[in-house]
Amino acid sequence: MLHALKNLFLINLLLLSTALFAQSQNQPIAFGTSAVLSSSILNENRTINIYIPEEYNENSDTKYPVIYILDGGVEEDFFHLAGIVRFNTQSWINRFPKSIVVGIENTNRRRDFTFAVSNTDFIEKEGFKKSSFPQYGESQKYIDFLEKELQPYLEKNYRVNEQKTIIGESLAGLLATEILLKRPHLFQNYIIISPSLWWGEQALLKNAKTLLNQNLKKPVRVYIGAPSKEEDLKMYQEVETLYKTVKTDKNAAVIFDYMPDETHATVIHQAVYNAFKKWAKK
Helix, strand or coil, rough: HHHHHHHHHHHHHHHHHHHHHHHHHHHCCCCCCCEEEECCCCCEEEEEECCCCCCCCCCCCEEEEEEEEEECCCCCCCHHHHHHHHHCCCCCCCCCCCCCEEEEEECCCCCCCCCCCCCCCCHHCCCCCCCCCCCCCCCHHHHHHHHHHHHHHHHCCCCCEEEEEEEEECHHHHHHHHHHCCCCHCCCCCECCCCCCCCHHHHHHHHHHHHHCCCCHCEEEEEEECCCCCCHHHHHHHHHHHHHHHHHCCCCCEEEEEECCCCCHHHHEEEEHHHHCCCCCC
């Protein structure tokens, strides 16, 4: 009996030790870091999620391109788009250089990603309620934040080079389009997906050629992606018009990518993957 109790005690001790050992081996997977920027331009704090390449070394002189994700929160597009970057920069794939990825958490994207308009009657014509846009029209402040606060922050705290890419889909695609047309010097590469060009009664689209002639002085690469036209033919036609306008500018190298199997909700992941793949072939 005593022998059996000893064996039972030893078995329990072994199981406990195994469990404690297993617990001690559990470690969180580190994929990136978060920083909080106090923005005087936006008059609020903004959370910035940052992925750095696995080879990044504080003692190295290597500088890296930066990829900016407008809908870059951890509950938005940061993880899966940073994963695409990590995949495509592995040495056995090597579609483009190792890059830093910066995801900008949203606080009010309808306010930040739309430009000012004289009235909002068009919102209901597009099938939305005016009340769904209680704040809007502050994209110029947001672009100032990108240019005057966020980009300098990255330049000060990380080893970055001059190559910058911006990714935006839907309203974020509208903002990326506005930057391309009004301040194209801020980025060298634009990934614009299913942009909400309906905002302001297509004002950006109507003025695109004039704005490009005024502002685009250096070469840029532009990827424009569109989901199924069967889901939203008007959106597709607007995006196609944007492509046809941008490609006429001598400083813009443009790719148009129609993805009939994708919807507005699903297109961003496939589009970003396609953009990097297609650019690698150029």
